[in-house]
Amino acid sequence: MMAPSAKHSSGRKAYLNARLVDPAQDLDEKGGLMIEDGWILAAGPKVTAQSAGSGTTVFDCKGKILVPGLIDMRVFTGEPGNEYRETLATASEAAAAGGITTMIVMPNTNPVVDDAAIVDYILRRARDTAIVRVAPMAALTKGLAGELMTEIGTLQEAGAVAVTDGNRAVANARLFRRALAYAKDFDMLVVQHAEEPTLSTGVMNASETAGRLGLAGIPAVAEVIMVERDLRLVEATGARYHAAQVSCRMSVDVIRAAKARGLPVTCGVSVNHLVLNENDIGAYRTFFKLSPPLRSEDDRRALVEGVKDGTIDVIVSSHDPQSADTKRLPFAEAEFGAIGLETLFSASLSLHHNDGLPLSRLIDALSTKPAQILGLEAGRLAPGAPADFTLADIQMSWRVEDHLLRSRSKNSPFEHRTLEGRVLETVVAGRTVYAYDPAR
Amino acid sequence: MTTVRNSKRLIEGQHLLGTESLSAQEIVRLLDLGERYVELSRQIDKRQAVLTGRTQINLFFEASTRTQSSFELAGKRLGADVLNMAVSTSAISKGETVLDTAMTLNAMHPDILVVRHPSSGAAELLAQKVSCAVVNAGDGQHEHPTQALLDALTIRRRKGRIEGLVVAICGDVLHSRVARSNIHLLNKLGARVRLVAPSTLLPTGAENFGVEIHRNMREGVTGADVVMMLRLQLERMSGAFVPSVREYYRFYGLDEDKLKLAKPDALVMHPGPMNRGVEIDSNVADGVQSVIREQVEMGVAVRMAVLDALARNLPGGGNA
Numbered sequence: 001m002m003a004p005s006a007k008h009s010s011g012r013k014a015y016l017n018a019r020l021v022d023p024a025q026d027l028d029e030k031g032g033l034m035i036e037d038g039w040i041l042a043a044g045p046k047v048t049a050q051s052a053g054s055g056t057t058v059f060d061c062k063g064k065i066l067v068p069g070l071i072d073m074r075v076f077t078g079e080p081g082n083e084y085r086e087t088l089a090t091a092s093e094a095a096a097a098g099g100i101t102t103m104i105v106m107p108n109t110n111p112v113v114d115d116a117a118i119v120d121y122i123l124r125r126a127r128d129t130a131i132v133r134v135a136p137m138a139a140l141t142k143g144l145a146g147e148l149m150t151e152i153g154t155l156q157e158a159g160a161v162a163v164t165d166g167n168r169a170v171a172n173a174r175l176f177r178r179a180l181a182y183a184k185d186f187d188m189l190v191v192q193h194a195e196e197p198t199l200s201t202g203v204m205n206a207s208e209t210a211g212r213l214g215l216a217g218i219p220a221v222a223e224v225i226m227v228e229r230d231l232r233l234v235e236a237t238g239a240r241y242h243a244a245q246v247s248c249r250m251s252v253d254v255i256r257a258a259k260a261r262g263l264p265v266t267c268g269v270s271v272n273h274l275v276l277n278e279n280d281i282g283a284y285r286t287f288f289k290l291s292p293p294l295r296s297e298d299d300r301r302a303l304v305e306g307v308k309d310g311t312i313d314v315i316v317s318s319h320d321p322q323s324a325d326t327k328r329l330p331f332a333e334a335e336f337g338a339i340g341l342e343t344l345f346s347a348s349l350s351l352h353h354n355d356g357l358p359l360s361r362l363i364d365a366l367s368t369k370p371a372q373i374l375g376l377e378a379g380r381l382a383p384g385a386p387a388d389f390t391l392a393d394i395q396m397s398w399r400v401e402d403h404l405l406r407s408r409s410k411n412s413p414f415e416h417r418t419l420e421g422r423v424l425e426t427v428v429a430g431r432t433v434y435a436y437d438p439a440r
Numbered sequence: 441m442t443t444v445r446n447s448k449r450l451i452e453g454q455h456l457l458g459t460e461s462l463s464a465q466e467i468v469r470l471l472d473l474g475e476r477y478v479e480l481s482r483q484i485d486k487r488q489a490v491l492t493g494r495t496q497i498n499l500f501f502e503a504s505t506r507t508q509s510s511f512e513l514a515g516k517r518l519g520a521d522v523l524n525m526a527v528s529t530s531a532i533s534k535g536e537t538v539l540d541t542a543m544t545l546n547a548m549h550p551d552i553l554v555v556r557h558p559s560s561g562a563a564e565l566l567a568q569k570v571s572c573a574v575v576n577a578g579d580g581q582h583e584h585p586t587q588a589l590l591d592a593l594t595i596r597r598r599k600g601r602i603e604g605l606v607v608a609i610c611g612d613v614l615h616s617r618v619a620r621s622n623i624h625l626l627n628k629l630g631a632r633v634r635l636v637a638p639s640t641l642l643p644t645g646a647e648n649f650g651v652e653i654h655r656n657m658r659e660g661v662t663g664a665d666v667v668m669m670l671r672l673q674l675e676r677m678s679g680a681f682v683p684s685v686r687e688y689y690r691f692y693g694l695d696e697d698k699l700k701l702a703k704p705d706a707l708v709m710h711p712g713p714m715n716r717g718v719e720i721d722s723n724v725a726d727g728v729q730s731v732i733r734e735q736v737e738m739g740v741a742v743r744m745a746v747l748d749a750l751a752r753n754l755p756g757g758g759n760a
Contacts, residue, residue, distance in 0.1 A: 208645025212460075214560035214581030214620060217644050284561030328539055330559030332580065 012036045013430065014052040018061035018391065020044065022068055023364035024371075024380030033066055035387035038429035043381040061391055064424060067363045068379050069101025069132075069388035070345060071370035073268055074244055074316035076166070076337070078408075079125065080118075081110025086321040086408045088122070092130035094319075094341040094407040096434035099390035099423035101132050102378055103341070104370070107139040108166035114139035114150045116158035123159050131433040132426075133388070135374070137162040137191060140179055144168050149179050153186050161374045164191035164244065167291060167320075167336075169226060171197050176230070180239035189373065191242045194226040194251070195292060203332045205278045205293040213284065215331060218293050220248035227251050231258045234265060242373060243267035245318060247292035249302035256311040266373050267311075269303050270318035271347045272338060272413055276300075280413070286327045286334035287413045290318070304355050307365055313373065315365045317344040321409030338413045342405055347414060349394055349421035359394075387430040396422040404440065447757070450749040455567045455574040458583035459625040467592070467625060473745035474593045474738070481517065481741055490748050491520035494551040498524045500577070501538070501557040506712060506736070507577055511554045511586075514743035518751075520552070538562055539569055546570040551754055552747060555579070560617075573750040581615050586746055587711050588621035590738040592629065594731055595666055597738075598707055603630035608654075608661050608702070610636040611670035611692060611719050614643050614681070618711045619670055623649055636660030638692065640681045657692050664702040668709045669694050669720050685718050695721040699729065707731050 016032040020043060032047030033040065034056070052058055072095065078085035088105070095103050105122065107113035113122060113136055126134035138160035142148045152163055163183060170176045170192060183190045199222035204210050206217025227243055231254065234241045246252060246267050258265045272290055277300045281288045288294055306312035320337025327334050340347075348366060351357040371379025378388045397420045402410040426434040450469040453461065462470075480488060496515040498508050508524060515522040527541055538557065545553065552573045555563050560580030567574040578584040596602055607626055613619045613635050626633050633651040635642065647653055654660030661667050672688060682688045699708065708720075708730045716722045725732060751757050 206644045208648045211643030211645045211649070212620070214579075214583070214617060214643075219644075283564050325537065328565075329537060330557065330562040330565055330580070332559045332561075 012041070012056045013059070014047060014056050015059045015061050015066060015391070016047065016049055016052070017063060018066035019063060020066050020381060021359055021363050022381040023360045023368045024068070025382055027381065028360055030063070033381060033389065035430050038387050038431070040381060040383055040385045040387050042383055064391055064393050065359070066389055066391050068367040068381050069390050069426065069428065070099050070366045071102040071104070071374070071376065071379055072100045072317050072319065072341065072344060073104045073314055073370045073374070074106065074270070074318045075103045075341065076106045076108060076320040078321060079109065080121065084408070085323055087129065088126050088134060089129040090406065090408040091319065091341060092126075092132045092134065094339070094405065095132045096426045096428070097406050097423065098342040099345045099392060099426050100341055101388035101390065101426060101428045102376065103132060103134050104161060104374065105134060105136050106166040107137055107164065108144065108168070112139050112144050113160070114142050114144070116151065116154045119155055119158035119160050132428050133378070135159065135161045135376070137164045137166070139163065140165050140170055140190065141175065146170055146172055147175065149175065149182065152179070152183050152188050156186055156188050161376075162189035162191050162242070165193065167193055169193045169195045169197055173229060173233070177233045177237065180233055180237040180241070184237055184239040187240070189240045189242055191244050192226070192230055194223050194230060194243045194246070196222045196226045203289060203293075204281060205295045207278060207296060209278050209281070213281070213331075220250055220295060220299065223248055223292055224250040224254055227254050231263060231265065234263055238264065240264045241266075245270050245273070245292060245316065246303070246306070246312065247273050247295050248299045252302050252306040252311055256306070256309075259311065266313040268314040268316045269307065269312045270316050271340060271344055272318065273300065274303055274307065274315065275347055275350050276413060284331040286329065286331055287338055287411050287415065289331060289334055289336055290338055291336040304351060304357070307351065308357055308361065310361070313365065313369045315344070315348055317341050319407075321407055322411045323409055327411050337411065339405070339407045339409055339411050341407060343400060343412060343414045343419060345390070345392065345423055346398070346419035346421045350419070352394070353420055387427060389427050390423055391425040392421060392423050394421045396420075398422050447752060449752060451753070454750075454753055456585055456746055456750060457563050457567060457574065457576045459585045459588045459621045459628070460583065462585070462625070462628070464628045467589070467628060470589055470742070470745050470749060471593050471596060473748060474589065474742040475597070477741040477744040478738065481737070486517050487519060488517065489519040491515065491518040491751055494520045494751055495549065496520040496522045496552045496554065496747065497545055497548075497550040498522065498554045498577075499527060499541070499545065499556070500525065501527045501555075501562070502578070504556055504578070507556065510736070510739045511577060511743050513740050514747055517740070518744055518747055520747070538565065542566045542570050546572065552750060573754060575746060575750065578617055580617065581620070582617050583621045584617040585621050586739070586743050587618045588625040589746070590735055590742040591622055591668065591709060591711070592625055593738045593742050594709065594735050595707065598731060599665065602626065604632070605665040606632045606634065606663060607666040607668060608634045608636050608664040609668045609670065610657060610660065610694065612641045612672045612681075613637045613646065613670065614641045615673060616670045622668065623651060634660050634664070636692070638682060657698055658701055661698055662701045664706055666707045666709060667694060667699065667702050671711065671713065672715060672719050689718055693717070693719055693721060694724050696723055699724055705729070709735060711735070
């Protein structure tokens with residue numbers, strides 16, 4: 001994990017009069033946060049103006065919420081190889097504006113992150129150019145070709161936090177079983193894009209809508225049969241497995257049952273799948289062309305339930321910058337993917353506002369759980385943890401317009417929508433990397 | 441040439457992208473006008489100057505001799521300057537996108553752009569970006585509205601009505617824009633639509649399209665007033681969607697034996713081009729019940745009606 005170059009700011013600071021929400025400590029109360037040299041010294045109701053003492057720089061949070069910085073487990077950038085879409089630097093600016101203090105970047109770059117030297121390159125570029133923390137997942141197979149295993153141990157030593165083929169499924173069952181068995185020896189997390197490729201040649205959810213639009217469908221079974229296959233292999237090998245994104249009710253049910261059986265399984269969902277559904281595609285709107293595809297309203301509700309009961313561990317942005325020339329095309333020809341770093345928190349808050357998701361579970365899914373799954377120190381407001389946190393007004397609404405977005409690509413599915421909840425300040429290693437500017 | 445400037449508005453929209461967005465009233469008005477153009481087209485002087493000075497560009501990203509000729513003739517009979525652009529072999533292969541091509545053409549100030557494209561939604565995409573009227577001449581597997589209009593005109597002239605008729609649409613519904621446009625249109629005009637196809641050639645959710653579904657063709661055509669066959673494309677035949685041409689013809693090809701189950705005066709239709717011996721037997725295609733050649737004639741008339749209707753909504757067209 002590489003923190004930004006100006007690693008921390010020295011001097012003691014206290015953020016007072018906040019509503020602290022830290023699922024790691026089961027904390028949701030008024031209080032303050034004391035930090036020094038990039039680390040948290042204390043958090044809780046006892047941190048007040050009196051306890052801060054002289055020589056401490058004091059900030060009044062005016063009752064806004066203060067949470068551990070968000071950890072986004074699924075971010076695609078264009079660096080290296082497609083910097084015109086997004087660099088680590090521009091992605092980090094977007095992340096900071098979205099309250100994200102750690103981005104986990106995917107290996108689907110050019111060259112592919114399948115070698116320790118590329119892991120090292122990403123970490124050094126992040127150190128020199130990014131304003132939030134960056135940690136890469138490395139490829140599970142060489143060149144993402146799905147044929148040969150990468151050097152999992154060496155990649156781990158170089159700083160990769162997991163192995164995955166990113167937006168490609170590892171379809172070969174023999175290879176996947178071996179990779180799980182080998183990764184288990186290193187306690188390396190294996191992350192799968194669960195989708196049977198031969199059933200996934202379509203461009204949207206296989207449904208009546210697809211039938212009407214004349215678009216080829218991707219059925220939900222394409223996802224669930226891959227999840228089921230993988231769970232059998234996890235059971236056989238004991239490896240830690242994470243389904244990067246689930247999109248349908250069946251997958252939630254299958255993973256719920258697997259967890260009940262005690263399998264070392266976790267899964268994520270993109271915020272897009274939690275707040276949008278296939279009807280948002282409307283008249284062939286390619287910003288809603290995602291992989292896995294947006295599914296039915298019934299599936300969306302099952303996903304929200306899955307987040308509520310903890311079957312779905314984490315919420316990700318699945319940030320995937322695409323330029324106009326890959327999106328302004330007929331639907332079937334356009335690329336998959338949507339940007340989401342800047343809207344992850346605001347869009348997720350609608351689950352709290354509208355779907356009854358407790359704030360603590362939301363922060364758990366956006367910060368604490370990702371840290372636990374990846375073995376990161378962050379994701380909590382406890383003394384000794386890195387001073388990575390986010391201050392937000394969960395009631396302030398704002399309208400998403402592309403000129404406001406910092407990402408180099410503008411393919412946001414929330415364009416022109418009003419979201420309720422706004423990040424006010426983002427702090428990484430004690431240093432403010434984003435502060436809300438009402439004039440912007 | 442007869443000069444007729446009629447300003448009566450026939451349809452609401454600026455474009456014709458599909459039959460799904462047309463109302464029953466709009467469809468009937470287009471068919472009525474099409475009827476008049478059938479008569480005009482049978483005269484020696486077939487021209488009528490309703491599009492004089494207008495420029496019509498036929499932009500075909502997918503080759504289609506018959507549809508393009510039909511639109512070309514329709515435009516010319518109405519006095520438009522018609523330009524045919526076949527793009528599939530030129531610009532696209534050089535990396536130019538649909539929108540690049542459209543924007544280039546838009547700069548030439550056409551009044552009507554007739555678009556055929558292999559991707560669903562391409563006509564919609566173009567319509568959002570250009571300032572002229574767009575006619576969808578077939579987009580991927582989505583819609584082909586003028587085909588459905590010409591089919592309706594053919595049926596109405598033969599049967600005197602559409603409401604209450606049983607229309608069996610048979611074959612590769614999954615990949616057919618003709619089927620989708622016909623389903624919408626016929627439903628709006630009160631026909632009883634049946635889809636007849638193997639499960640592998642039916643779209644997901646077809647049971648919610650307001651149609652009856654039959655996997656058995658004999659049952660599907662029984663008592664039908666109209667049997668509308670769809671073209672099975674060659675690449676779909678071997679193993680991918682159906683096991684073989686031979687098996688497909690046996691169970692889903694329209695032969696005299698199966699046709700006997702329909703009403704004695706049932707019409708046989710096909711949008712063309714036909715695969716004789718695959719989805720339709722030659723004797724049936726050329727038989728007394730076949731109105732396939734008449735469909736071609738109706739095609740020109742209906743396209744004249746569509747071009748006329750859209751021109752009325754253009755700036756300077758009487759309604760704008």
